Amino acid sequence: MEVPILKQGAVLIATFQAALSDADLNQLRMGLVQQVVKFRSRAVIVDVTAMDVMDSFASRTLREIAHMIRLRGAETVIVGIQPEVAFAMVQLGLTLEGVATALDLEEGLAYLNEKFKTTN
């Protein structure tokens, strides 16, 4: 299952589906970094609203995506972690340290707009 990546100005938006396998996540990691390069994007929003489970592999991949994109000089925001998923992540001891998060897509875009404003 492929993750659609939408380009909106300087921001790329990747929307996760519920049933992503490890292979899908790895593919997305490469795809996102390549597209950040191709479009000279300044930020990536990863929308995980539909994700039913965030296990150790998924959260490690998200952290890696954010770090790779930071090395390209762009910013990553993870949006839409569901309350139950957040609870399970905490129980599992998973963190997304050093990665920006926001409530939903709208909040994520607002966060980036604010950030770009201050850096301009």
Next chain:
Amino acid sequence: MSDGEIRVGINSDQDIVVARQKGRAMANELGFSPGDATLIATAISELARNIVSYARKGKITLKMVNGLNRQGIAVTASDEGPGIPDIRQALRDGFSTSGSLGLGLPGVRRLMDEFEIDSRPGQGTTVAVKKWKQ
């Protein structure tokens, strides 16, 4: 199918997704809250991942269980892989031998209500966990 047993063969990362979806479906059917269903699905995901990472293949069995005045779900992950030489060490946070996060087993233990592990080097590992409906 409410008291039937569901078995999912775990041979690839795709099967991890199948196993956790079946687990969530069973939890929903048994009347678990969405929050608990997510904890169960997450635990299944971690157990299935351990099978793929360490043993390559195995199976996950899902079963309804009846306790005293309560119902629950029993998840058993079994493989005939290399086994865990030091179980106590494997149950400590931060321990891993496959370059993963190493949070698998202690995390699963926190997600579920009951946790049992049986592992013999060279013969395989069986992890049996249960979650009771609140």
